[in-house]
């Protein structure tokens with residue numbers, strides 16, 4: 001397959017619908033890294049290694065030296081928001097990064113100004129937008145977004161584009177007939193069907209232009225049959241949903257470990273307090289519902305209670321998110337986990353994670369943008385399940401259970417990279433080392 005991966009040379013435009021805390025922390029981070037002020041910690045594409053061949057060969061190159069990825073110096077940023085603050089102002093407001101760092105890269109950040117958003121208050125009740133496009137129909141809004149993308153590409157001299165949704169979480173919606181086929185969806189766009197969310201209009205516009213799309217929020221967006229159909233038709237890579245950071249990251253590290261040792265789980269109570277704009281949006285019950293569904297699926301999919309009812313058939317799993325302004329972006333989460341071991345004896349695990357939401361999310365945005373661009377250049381179109389590693393609620397083919405175990409997700413990701421480059425996949429069987437030794441005697 002290696003010969004099929006097109007070169008990464010040229011400029012990559014990363015377009016972000018939603019230029020709030022995550023997006024600005026990502027952009028400012030990349031600019032600081034380019035200047036040599038900071039390091040891309042938490043990013044697999046920049047700092048991760050991958051083993052090639054047998055353990056005895058001792059080959060562990062950096063991922064970025066193994067697969068052709070866009071260079072950070074070739075990246076340009078753009079995006080949309082319903083507030084017209086430039087990225088510097090928005091980053092200062094988000095209060096994630098220190099002013100000293102932001103002032104060092106002020107001119108680069110001030111130069112990035114959001115384009116007018118496609119927004120519908122019915123989907124994000126706690127925000128009031130002023131910097132918003134107006135058009136007669138949702139179809140016209142999609143055309144306007146396509147114009148934005150083309151103009152950006154031309155003006156900034158980009159060879160390729162990729163879109164990563166960093167906008168607010170939209171209210172909970174389920175797939176309905178307007179989402180079922182591309183024809184229905186396009187009909188719905190023309191008729192202003194209220195079931196078509198703004199994020200879907202961005203995704204439609206990108207896919208129409210052959211621009212790949214990754215979704216960092218739990219809203220459906222590209223995870224509807226109509227847009228999967230369009231992605232296949234136009235040969236475009238898509239993935240989602242919901243960046244896996246903070247508490248869910250911990251859950252998908254810990255739960256597979258407990259299960260691996262056949263320990264029982266009786267209850268898992270997860271509580272969060274956070275005070276950023278994301279927290280404000282999630283304070284609305286309909287928006288929280290979207291996040292709750294995304295967070296709750298994780299344990300059930302890892303533990304598969306139906307396969308092992310003695311250990312996991314009776315779990316009480318609860319997730320709460322509370323808006324608490326004094327904490328800003330520094331989310332605090334508590335997990336109480338009731339487990340049981342040998343002969344049913346009970347134990348408890350308590351986790352108190354004082355995390356920084358956007359600090360955990362920013363490297364995910366970078367990796368998703370670079371890997372999605374890689375997939376596109378490798379001719380891998382449609383749903384990119386190998387990027388599940390980055391998501392709380394991975395998008396999969398219809399009828400396929402998502403894989404949530406972070407270690408299996410990593411194996412899948414690394415094997416996909418090996419596959420792209422024509423290297424042997426690693427099964428971790430390892431018997432060959434011992435057979436060779438025996439044969440050598």
Ligand SMILES: NC(=O)c1ccc[n+]([C@@H]2O[C@H](COP(=O)([O-])OP(=O)(O)OC[C@H]3O[C@@H](n4cnc5c(N)ncnc54)[C@H](O)[C@@H]3O)[C@@H](O)[C@H]2O)c1
Nearest residue numbers: 018020021022081117167168169217243245277278357361
């Ligand atoms: N930070 C994390 O750890 C994390 C993890 C998983 C998912 N997420 C998701 O990532 C998204 C961004 O998080 P954040 O902390 O940056 O939130 P934020 O509120 O700081 O930023 C979101 C931005 O999106 C804008 N927006 C909303 N609707 C829009 C639209 N239709 N078009 C353009 N812009 C729009 C808002 O004005 C806001 O500036 C949220 O959906 C959040 O749930 C974040």
